[in-house]
Amino acid sequence: MKKSILFSSLLAIAISFTSVAQEVKTEEKKREQGHYNENKFRQMYDIMATPNMFRTASGAPGPAYYQQKADYKMDIEIDEKNQKLYGNETVTYYNNSPEALEYLWVQLDQNMRAQNSKTPLVSNQRIAPALTPEKFAKEFMESGFDGGFNIEYLKDKSGKPMSYTVNQTMMRINLATPLKPGDKTVFSIKWWYNINNYQIDGGRSGFELFPDGNKLFVIAQFFPRMAVYSDVEGWQNMQFWGRGEFALTFGDYEVNITVPADHMMEATGELQNRKEVYTSEQMKRWNLAQNTFDKPVLIVTQAEAEAAAKGFSDKKKTWKYKAENVRDFGISTSRKFMLDAMAVQLKTVKPMAISIYPPEANPLWGEYSTRAVAQTLKTYSKHTFDYPYPKAVSVSAEDQGMEYPMICWNYGRPDTDGTYTDRIKYGMLGVIIHEVGHNYFPMIVNSDERQWTWMDEGLNTFLEYLTELEFDKNFPTDRGPAAKIVSYMKGNQNYIAPIMSNSENIFQFGSNAYGKPATGLNILRETIMGHELFDHAFKTYAQRWKFKHPTPEDFFRTMEDASAVDLDWFWRGWFYSTDYVDIAVKEVKEYYVSTEPTEKLKNYKVRTGRFTYDNGPFLYLVDESNVEFNPATKKAFNMNEVQMLEEYVAKNYTAEEKAKLKAPKFFYEVEFEKLGGMIMPILVELQFEDGSTENHEFPAQIWRMNNSTSKRVFATDKKVAKIQLDSKLETADIDVENNVWPKAEVKSKFDELEKI
Amino acid sequence: MKNKYKIVLLLTVFTLMTSFAIHKFYVSVTQIDYVPKKQRIEITSRIFIDDLDKGLKNKYSKNVYLATKKEIPEADKLIQQYLEEKIRLVVNNKPLKLQYISKEVEDDVLICYLKASYSEKITTFEIFNTILTEMFSDQKNIVHTDINSNKKSVLLTYSERSTLLEF
Numbered sequence: 001m002k003k004s005i006l007f008s009s010l011l012a013i014a015i016s017f018t019s020v021a022q023e024v025k026t027e028e029k030k031r032e033q034g035h036y037n038e039n040k041f042r043q044m045y046d047i048m049a050t051p052n053m054f055r056t057a058s059g060a061p062g063p064a065y066y067q068q069k070a071d072y073k074m075d076i077e078i079d080e081k082n083q084k085l086y087g088n089e090t091v092t093y094y095n096n097s098p099e100a101l102e103y104l105w106v107q108l109d110q111n112m113r114a115q116n117s118k119t120p121l122v123s124n125q126r127i128a129p130a131l132t133p134e135k136f137a138k139e140f141m142e143s144g145f146d147g148g149f150n151i152e153y154l155k156d157k158s159g160k161p162m163s164y165t166v167n168q169t170m171m172r173i174n175l176a177t178p179l180k181p182g183d184k185t186v187f188s189i190k191w192w193y194n195i196n197n198y199q200i201d202g203g204r205s206g207f208e209l210f211p212d213g214n215k216l217f218v219i220a221q222f223f224p225r226m227a228v229y230s231d232v233e234g235w236q237n238m239q240f241w242g243r244g245e246f247a248l249t250f251g252d253y254e255v256n257i258t259v260p261a262d263h264m265m266e267a268t269g270e271l272q273n274r275k276e277v278y279t280s281e282q283m284k285r286w287n288l289a290q291n292t293f294d295k296p297v298l299i300v301t302q303a304e305a306e307a308a309a310k311g312f313s314d315k316k317k318t319w320k321y322k323a324e325n326v327r328d329f330g331i332s333t334s335r336k337f338m339l340d341a342m343a344v345q346l347k348t349v350k351p352m353a354i355s356i357y358p359p360e361a362n363p364l365w366g367e368y369s370t371r372a373v374a375q376t377l378k379t380y381s382k383h384t385f386d387y388p389y390p391k392a393v394s395v396s397a398e399d400q401g402m403e404y405p406m407i408c409w410n411y412g413r414p415d416t417d418g419t420y421t422d423r424i425k426y427g428m429l430g431v432i433i434h435e436v437g438h439n440y441f442p443m444i445v446n447s448d449e450r451q452w453t454w455m456d457e458g459l460n461t462f463l464e465y466l467t468e469l470e471f472d473k474n475f476p477t478d479r480g481p482a483a484k485i486v487s488y489m490k491g492n493q494n495y496i497a498p499i500m501s502n503s504e505n506i507f508q509f510g511s512n513a514y515g516k517p518a519t520g521l522n523i524l525r526e527t528i529m530g531h532e533l534f535d536h537a538f539k540t541y542a543q544r545w546k547f548k549h550p551t552p553e554d555f556f557r558t559m560e561d562a563s564a565v566d567l568d569w570f571w572r573g574w575f576y577s578t579d580y581v582d583i584a585v586k587e588v589k590e591y592y593v594s595t596e597p598t599e600k601l602k603n604y605k606v607r608t609g610r611f612t613y614d615n616g617p618f619l620y621l622v623d624e625s626n627v628e629f630n631p632a633t634k635k636a637f638n639m640n641e642v643q644m645l646e647e648y649v650a651k652n653y654t655a656e657e658k659a660k661l662k663a664p665k666f667f668y669e670v671e672f673e674k675l676g677g678m679i680m681p682i683l684v685e686l687q688f689e690d691g692s693t694e695n696h697e698f699p700a701q702i703w704r705m706n707n708s709t710s711k712r713v714f715a716t717d718k719k720v721a722k723i724q725l726d727s728k729l730e731t732a733d734i735d736v737e738n739n740v741w742p743k744a745e746v747k748s749k750f751d752e753l754e755k756i
Numbered sequence: 757m758k759n760k761y762k763i764v765l766l767l768t769v770f771t772l773m774t775s776f777a778i779h780k781f782y783v784s785v786t787q788i789d790y791v792p793k794k795q796r797i798e799i800t801s802r803i804f805i806d807d808l809d810k811g812l813k814n815k816y817s818k819n820v821y822l823a824t825k826k827e828i829p830e831a832d833k834l835i836q837q838y839l840e841e842k843i844r845l846v847v848n849n850k851p852l853k854l855q856y857i858s859k860e861v862e863d864d865v866l867i868c869y870l871k872a873s874y875s876e877k878i879t880t881f882e883i884f885n886t887i888l889t890e891m892f893s894d895q896k897n898i899v900h901t902d903i904n905s906n907k908k909s910v911l912l913t914y915s916e917r918s919t920l921l922e923f
Binding site for chain 1: 794805806824893898
C-alpha cells in the first residue's frame with residue numbers, strides 16, 4: 001500500500017520533470033487551460049429542471065402535483081348556407097393550484113384568421129417578378145378572409161358583463177376578486193365566426209366544398225378554450241401562430257350542436273339522443289355494430305348518403321353530446337356522410353371504432369378505415385393503457401390529418417373511377433393510425449404541444465410505426481427505422497434544430513418533431529435497451545401521466561427510473577443537440593503469434609518495469625506492419641506448435657476444462673473512430689471467409705473515457721474476410737461507407753447512369 | 757476514390773417531409789454539384805410523387821399515374837419537359853442546356869437525375885427553381901450546391917425563385 005503511494009508520487013514528480021523539460025525545449029507550446037466537465041456521459045443536472053414536489057426525480061407526478069379543470073356547456077349552431085358558426089358556452093373553471101389567480105387566460109385560436117392577425121406579418125415576402133391575374137388579385141387586391149372570433153358578450157354567473165382584454169389569440173378575463181385555491185368560477189361567452197374553406201384558406205378546421213355544392217365540415221378550435229395554468233409555465237399563453245398546436249385543460253363537456261336536419265354527424269363524446277337523430281333502421285344497425293368485433297357494420301349506407309346529398313333541408317336538428325375528461329372537442333358534419341362501426345375487444349373495455357366518409361371515399365374507406373382504427377386501439381393499448389374513451393372516429397377529410405379527442409380528420413380518397421394506388425392506400429392508413437393514435441398522445445397523456453411538438457408527435461409516430469407493422473407486416477413505413485432518418489441528420493446544420501426546440505422555431509418540422517424522436521425511441525427499443533426494458537418503461541410513463549400534463553423531463557426521467565438504464569448521454573445527444581452518429585473502422589491490424597521477440601519486445605520487461613516478476617517465457621504478438629515481422633509466422637495459430645502454451649495447458653487444466661477451451665487461430669486489433677458527436681454502441685459483425693458471421697456489441701459506455709477512438713481485439717478461429725459496423729443499419733450512422741474493412745470502392749450514381 | 761466517395765455522400769440529401777404529418781408540406785430538394793474532373797454538372801432532384809403527379813396533370817392536362825403500374829409511357833418525356841422549364845441554370849451568364857437522364861422511386865419520392873456538360877472555370881452560377889410553385893403557393897424548393905468546393909444551401913419559393921452564386 002505504502003509502496004505504491006511512494007511509487008506514484010515519484011511518478012508524478014518524474015512526469016512533472018519531463019513536462020518542465022519539454023516546456024524549456026519548445027517554448028511556444030503553452031500549457032493547456034482547464035475545462036468544465038464536458039464528458040458526454042455527464043448527468044443532465046445542467047439542463048434539466050430541478051425535481052420538486054410537483055414533479056419528482058423519478059419522473060412521476062409528485063405529492064403536490066395539481067392540474068386545473070374546465071367544464072363546458074355549449075350550444076353550437078352551424079349555418080351551412082352562410083358558412084357561419086354561432087356558439088355560446090358556460091365555463092366552470094376550477095382552481096386546483098395552490099395560488100390565487102387574478103385573471104384567467106382563454107384561447108381564441110380562430111383569431112389567427114382575423115383581419116388583424118399577426119401570423120401573416122411574421123413571414124418574409126419578396127416581389128414575385130411574374131404573377132397570374134388570379135395570384136395578383138389575391139395578393140394585392142383582395143382584403144382576405146376574416147375568420148376571427150366575434151365576441152358578443154362575456155358575462156359572470158349572475159349575468160353581469162365581465163372585463164376582458166384580447167391580445168391576438170389570447171383573451172385575459174379580469175376577475176373582480178382573485179380566484180382562491182380550491183375555488184371555482186363560472187362565466188359565459190357568446191360568439192360567432194365565419195367558417196373557412198380550408199382548401200383555400202388553410203387550417204385544421206373548416207369545410208371542404210364538393211362539386212355538387214355540398215359541404216363537409218370538420219370543426220375544431222371553434223370555441224373560446226381555457227389556457228393551461230401549471231407549475232411549469234404559469235399560464236401557457238404563448239400565442240397561436242399557426243404551427244405549434246395546443247395546450248389544453250381537461251374537463252367535462254355537454255355540447256348541443258344544431259345543423260341542417262339532413263346532416264349526419266360525429267363529434268367528441270357520447271351521443272345522448274341517438275334515437276332522435278338516427279332512423280330506426282340505423283338504430284338497429286348501430287346495435288348490431290356494438291356486438292360485432294370482426295368487421296365494420298354499415299350504419300349509414302352509400303345509397304342513403306347519396307340520397308341525402310341530393311337535398312338541402314331547411315329544417316334543423318340538434319345533436320347532443322357528453323364527454324368526460326377530455327381536453328378538447330371536435331365536430332364533423334355533412335349530409336354526404338356514410339358511417340360504419342365495429343366494436344373493439346380490449347382487455348378491460350370494448351370501445352367502438354367508427355368511420356364517417358362521403359361516397360367519394362369509397363371503395364377505400366369502407367374497406368380499411370374502421371379496421372385501421374381498431375388496430376390502432378389494440379396496439380396502442382398494449383403499449384400504454386386500455387383506451388379509456390367509448391369510441392374513436394376517423395373522418396374522411398381531404399388534405400387533412402388532424403386529431404381531437406375521440407375524433408380525427410384524415411385524407412386519402414380513391415380516384416373518381418374508384419381505383420387507388422398503394423401510395424394513397426398506405427398514405428390513408430398511415431394518417432388514420434397516426435391521428436387515432438393521438439388519442440393517447442396528447443389527448444390523454446396531455447403534453448404541451450404549444451411548447452413541444454415532439455412530445456406528442458414523436459411518441460405517437462413511434463407507436464404509429466409499431467401499429468403499421470402489426471396491421472400489415474409489409475407496410476411501407478417511412479418513419480421509425482434508423483436508416484430513414486440519416487438523410488435528415490447528415491444535412492446542413494444550418495437547417496437542423498435540436499428536437500428540444502420550441503414548436504414554432506423548428507426547421508424541417510416533420511423530420512425534427514416526428515421522424516427523429518420516433519427513430520430515437522426505436523433505437524432505444526431495438527438496440528440500446530431491448531424490448532422488455534423499453535416497453536415497461538414506456539408503459540410506465542404513459543400510465544403515470546395518463547390524464548395529466550407531463551414535461552420532457554418527466555418522460556426522460558421515467559424511462560431511466562423504470563429501467564435502470566442510464567440514458568442521459570442519449571437524451572443529451574439525440575434530443576438536446578444536433579449531433580449525428582458516425583462511427584468508422586479506422587484501422588485493422590492482424591497479429592501473428594511468435595515465440596521470437598522483436599528488438600522492441602526484448603526490452604519489454606525493462607520498459608514496463610517488470611523487473612522482478614513475470615519473467616516469461618512470453619508468446620509475442622507481432623503485426624505485419626512491423627519491420628521485424630517474420631513472414632514465416634504469418635499463419636493460423638496452432639497451440640500445438642507452441643510448446644510453452646501446450647505445456648501450460650496440460651499442466652493447469654483438467655480434461656473437462658480443456659474440452660471447453662477455445663482454439664483461436666487469428667488475432668485482430670480493430671480501432672474504431674467516432675467521427676460524429678452522438679454516442680452509440682459499436683455493433684460489429686465479423687464476416688468469415690466461409691460466409692459465416694459473428695456479432696459483437698460494445699455498449700455506448702465504451703466511449704466514456706475516450707470520445708474519439710476505441711480499440712477491441714478479436715481472436716477468431718476462422719479468418720476474417722470483412723468487418724462490418726452496424727450491418728443492420730440500426731444506429732442512423734450517417735456515413736456507412738466508412739463502416740467497412742477492407743474499404744469498398746464506391747461508385748458515383750452518375751457514373752453508373754452514364755454506363756447505361 | 758476519395759473524390760467519388762464524397763460525391764455519393766452529397767447526392768443523398770435531407771429527408772423530405774412525408775404525408776403522415778399533420779399538415780401537408782410542399783417541398784423538393786435538389787442537389788447540384790459541379791464535378792470538374794468529369795466536366796459535368798450533376799443535378800439530383802427529389803420531389804414528392806403525388807405532388808409532381810398533380811403538377812404534371814395541371815400542366816399537361818394528362819393523368820400520368822407516376823410510379824404506378826398505370827404510369828403512361830410518355831411520363832419520362834413529360835417530366836423532362838417539366839424539369840427543363842422548372843430548373844434553369846445560367847453559368848457564367850450563359851443559359852445551360854440540361855439533359856434529363858432518368859428517374860428513380862424511393863418511398864413516396866421521385867428522384868430525377870439530370871446533367872449538363874461544362875468544362876470552363878465557373879465564376880457565376882445562377883439557379884432558377886420553380887418546381888411546383890405554380891401548384892402550391894407554399895411550395896419550398898431547397899437547393900444544395902457543391903461548386904468549386906463551396907457548399908451552399910438556399911431555399912427557393914414562389915416569390916424567391918432564383919439565386920445567384922458568385923465565385
